[in-house]
Amino acid sequence: MVKAIVGAEVLDAKKIARREAIRKGLFWACWGVFIGFAGVLGASVVRFIYPRIVFEPSSIFKAGKPDDYKAGSVTLVTGRRVFxxxxxxxxxxxxxxxxxxxxxxxxxxxxxxxxxxxxxARFTKEGINFAGPAPLPLPRFYLSMSPDGHIQVDKSRVVSMDFLLEA
Ligand code: FES
Structure with a gap:
């Protein structure tokens, strides 16, 4: 039987093997905790460097010239969700x-x-809700003419239902 003397204690091979296994287990557990901590820290650093930002287009945009639209027409401005x-x-x-x-x-x-x-839901051409579950009319946005003669839409400004840009 293999025996070792540790301090004043005499250990046999089973005890030596068990202590070695515990020592190795602790070693790998420490590494696991360290790697996990480093992963969380790394992810935090990456999130700090590349924060979650939603890039939205400006609420003010040009929507062509008045003559681009024929009288009586309704046109969806693609990508802007505006008629x-x-x-x-x-x-x-x-x-x-x-x-x-x-x-x-x-x-x-x-x-x-x-x-x-x-x-x-149903809305009139003026955007007024008249059927279905929609509780409110479609909001009407402020319009102005840009210096170069384009219709300028400002989605951040809701105006009254009788607003009309004369053009
Ligand atoms: S009726 Fe338009 S989203 Fe429900």
Whole structure:
């Protein structure tokens, strides 16, 4: 039988092996904790360097010239979720976001109404809700003319339902 003398204690091979196993287990457990901690720290550093930022387009944008829209037309500005409605006397902009749960309404030229494909809300050409679950009209956005003659939409400013940019 193999024996060793540790301090004043005489250990046999089983005890030696058990202590060695415990020592190795502690060693790898410490490494595991260290690697886990380093991983969390590393992830925090990466998150600090590359924070979660949502880059949204500006709320103010140009939507072409008034003459680009024919009288009576409703045009969706792609990527902006805004309808430009051209009337004889001017132009107005409606939000293309249903006031129920935010789906994008669709303009039906033949019926002259907006219909929301999600839950069936209906809006007039002026954006007024008249059927379905939408609780409010489609917001109308402020418009102005840019110095170079373009319609400028400001989605951050909601205006009254009778606002019209004369153009
Ligand atoms: S999101 Fe338009 S009716 Fe529900």
């Amino acid at each position: 430009i409605v051209r009337m004889d006397k001017g132009v107005y902009a409606l939000s293309a976001k249903c006031t129920h749960l935010g789906c994008q309404p669709i303009w039906y030229e033949d019926q002259q109404i907006f219909k929301c494909p999600c839950h069936g």
